[in-house]
Amino acid sequence: MAPLTLFKKWLKSWRGSRRASLPGFSAGQAAASAEALQAGLDLSSDGIVLLDSAGRIVALNSCAQSLMHSVLGNLRGADFWEAVPEEIADEHRGATEQALLETGTHNFVVWHAFENQWVDYGLRQHDDGALVTLKDVSTIHQASRSLRYSESCNQILFDAHPQAMWLFDTGSRQMLAVNNAAAAVYGVAPEALVGLFVESLFPEGDGASLLDSLPPGDFEQEMRLCTQKKADGELMLVELACSSVQWALRPAVLVSVTDVGARHLADAHLSRLNEELEMRIAQCTAELQSSQGELKAFTSAMLHDLKAPLHVIDGFAATLAERHGAALDAQGQHYLSRIQASSLQLARLIDDLRTLTYLPSMPMAPQRVDLVPMCQRLMDELHKREPARHLVLEMEPALPLVCDKDQLCIALACLLDNAWKFTSRKEQSWIRVGLMPGEGPAEIVLSVSDNGAGFDRAYTDKLFTAFERLHSAVDFPGTGLGLAIVKRVAQLHGGRVWAIAADKGGASFFMSLPQNSEPVGGSPPTA
Known part of the structure; x- marks a missing residue:
């Protein structure tokens, strides 16, 4: 009642x-x-x-x-x-x-x-x-006090915030509050801006069109890039972040102001630098392609031109040994054998250089390959060079993987030749070829191990560098390009190479081969 x-x-x-x-x-x-x-x-x-x-x-x-x-x-x-x-x-x-x-x-x-x-x-x-x-109005009074305290805290935070900000009434477009950072940007005291219409901060006619572009009602954030003017009339390029809020129980818009003039100039300067850099990159790329073409032509000509006189030297040396070998004394026969050995070494070097040079231009044709027949064929060729050698080749019955057959055959020939060479002084020598899982499910690692001379672990990082030799050419002859060829083949397949020296002699060489490429038609492994 x-x-x-x-x-x-x-x-x-x-x-x-x-x-x-x-x-x-x-x-x-x-x-x-x-x-x-x-x-x-x-x-x-x-x-x-x-x-x-x-x-x-x-x-x-x-x-x-x-x-x-x-x-x-x-x-x-x-x-x-x-x-x-x-x-x-x-x-x-x-x-x-x-x-x-x-x-x-x-x-x-x-x-x-x-x-x-x-x-x-x-x-x-x-x-x-x-x-x-x-x-009893305790609840209402406490809520009112909390509201006033919250508003006071908001005002303090608003005034002290380092980001320039101001608020305006949604209906009248009059400025409700301006913080100290914004006052510093515009070069005027905060109280001098409160009560002014927002349009006064813009050049003639710009403010109304920008404000009319804001969505009606509540909205989270709208970004606008525009020009504003300071108290002294100076124009500045700013970025406005506008959000609808309630301020003192009135619908308002909170505007965060960022002077982007310096950034705009920096972006323009950076854009010009990028254009100049792109032009320089295009120019350097063209020069590099031209140099690569010239180098390729030079290499091709050099290898071809070297091969012809080498055949002449080798041919005359063979004829000399056949027709006049009996007339030569021991010293003359030694000289002749040195000529033949050097010509053979140079021929192998030219072949390895040609292989290393032309590997990147070879077309990639991944297919499923069984390495067992390939290894047996390569070992037969090595036995023909040294029929007296006795060496045990250890392999699983099948070693299937997906790779480019021609390129992998070149790499495998280099690895087996390397193992054959460094096991030459062992009475009981062996070479083991195998496959093991890689770091991921789509990777297989090919390993070739031997019980040969091994290498010094201190020079492991030099093993796969062209012309880097860890043993004397007198003890173990070679071109110094075999492991560099192996590394190039692994890189062309998207893999990598590494080696481990055994404690009591011998070494293991590894080549990772990603298995992402599926063979065309799903054909069975080929030799």
Whole structure:
């Protein structure tokens, strides 16, 4: 039941109680009327106090009794200002009585420190007295304080933020707040910008068109690149990040300002540098391609031109040995054998150089290959060169993998020739060829091991470099290009090479071969 309705009931009851003193009106009826009034007051969730014309308390409910925090026991019949705590009466009595005389109503809020409670007092004057309503507004007051504190923190953070920012009202487009960083960018005090229209920050006509391009309603972030002007009229290129927000319970737009003039100049300069760099790269690429073409032509001509006189030297040396060998003394025969050996060495060097040069231009044709027949054929050729050699070749019955057959045959020939050569001084020599899993599921590692002379681990990184020899050419003749060819084949397949020296002589050479390329048609392994 509303306090005003209760007050009217109280007036009616009070007038009835006055009539109760007249003949014919019983005391029982007056008591019943008072009980009905008290029951109605207790139904209210707010505190209600009814005062007579002299300001004395006629009736009140239990909620009012609690909210008044009075030190008196029985409040009925007590003066209202004597019933409330003394500090409340001292602070509010004068202003309340003056307001009731002038307007008939007055409100004030008091804080009970011990209970940490805020109570709103509302007084309304009437001819027969006054109505006092009391409400516990602690929750509302605390929420209001929290809101004010939050707004204060937001304002402090906004003002102190190093990023230039300002806000404007969505409807009027007037500036609501400007932080110190933004004021420094525009060269004017923050308070001088607050209240101005946003268009004043832009050159003539630019601001309205930019603001009209923002989406209506709520939006998260919109980026705009535009020109703005400072207080002295200087124009600057800026990037605006706009977001819709609520500021002091008003729909607004938060604008973050970044001066990108220097960055724009730097980007333009970088763009010019990139263009110049691309031109230089294209020029260097053309020069490199031209040089590579010239080098390839030179290499081809050199190898071809060397091969012809070499055949002549070898042919005349063979004819000399055949027709006049018996007429030569021991020294002459030694000279002749040196000529033949040197021509053979040079022929092998030219062949290896041609192989190393032309490997990158060979077409890649991955297919499934079985290495066992290939190894047996290569070993037969080595045995033909030295029929007296006894060497054991260890292999699995099948060694299948996907590779370019021609290129792998070249690499495998180099590895087997290398193992054959360095096991030549062993009475019981062996070569082991095998396959093992690589680092990933699509990789196979080819290994060729022997029990030969091995190598010094300190020079492992030089093994696969062209013309790098770790043994004397007198002890183990060779061109110094075999392992370089093996490395080139591995690289062309997308793999790599490495070697490990055994503790008691011998070495193992490894070549990883990615198996990503599937053979055309899924043909069976070929030899």
